[in-house]
Amino acid sequence: MxxxxxxxxxxxxxxxxxxxxxxxxxxxxxxxxxxxxxxxxxxxxxxxxxxxxxxxxxxxxxxxxxxxxxxxxxxxxxxxREMDNHFECMWDLFRSIPSIEDENHTVLDEYYWLNKADPNYSLCRATRNRGEDAHTDGKFGLSDKAAMEIMNLFMSPDEKLYDKKITDFFDDEVLNSNFWMYWRTMFA
Incomplete structure (x- = not known):
């Protein structure tokens, strides 16, 4: 296309x-x-x-x-993966894959019906202790120093990253922050 x-x-x-x-x-x-x-x-x-x-x-x-x-x-x-309503390529693909259960319908149909019948939402972005709100208030919890550590890693060329550990770039502030909790849970 x-x-x-x-x-x-x-x-x-x-x-x-x-x-x-x-x-x-x-x-x-x-x-x-x-x-x-x-x-x-x-x-x-x-x-x-x-x-x-x-x-x-x-x-x-x-x-x-x-x-x-x-x-x-x-x-x-x-x-x-979150299935947001702006994923046009995915919806295009899903509309062309027949349902396993009913060949007259598509995977997109099933997905649409499921979301209408069982809408879901979350009142919090992060949880701990099996579902309790982590009370991050949507904040990364980073000082300027911690933000600079992240930027330093981001701006480093690949050659400077070989044989390095994450602790070579981040101290405990970053590793104990809401940012790091988001990062490690979002990207496994």
């Missing part, structure tokens, strides 16, 4: 690319990006599904959105 004044192209079927029937695609990893690429190859490039190969090194597919119940520690999900 190329840039235009609207997204009407999302509703048009692209012409089948020349030679696509003689090609295969190999996608590394089974996370959101690879699964999306596979869907777009089938839908937009009209590549046969059996020509799309997804390679995964882990025993569980899903990349950072996997979920699994480990007997020794419980249910673990390495990452999660």
């Amino acid at each position: 190329y840039y235009s004044s609207g997204n009407y192209e999302a509703f048009a079927t692209p012409k089948k690319p020349d030679g696509v029937d003689g090609k295969s695609a190999y996608l590394v990893g089974s996370g959101l990006a690879a699964l999306s690429a596979a869907c777009y190859l089938v839908r937009d490039a009209q590549m046969k599904g059996e020509h799309v190969h997804i390679l995964e090194k882990d025993p569980i597919p899903g990349g950072a959105c996997d979920g699994y119940k480990y007997q020794d520690i419980g249910y673990v999900m390495r990452g999660g």
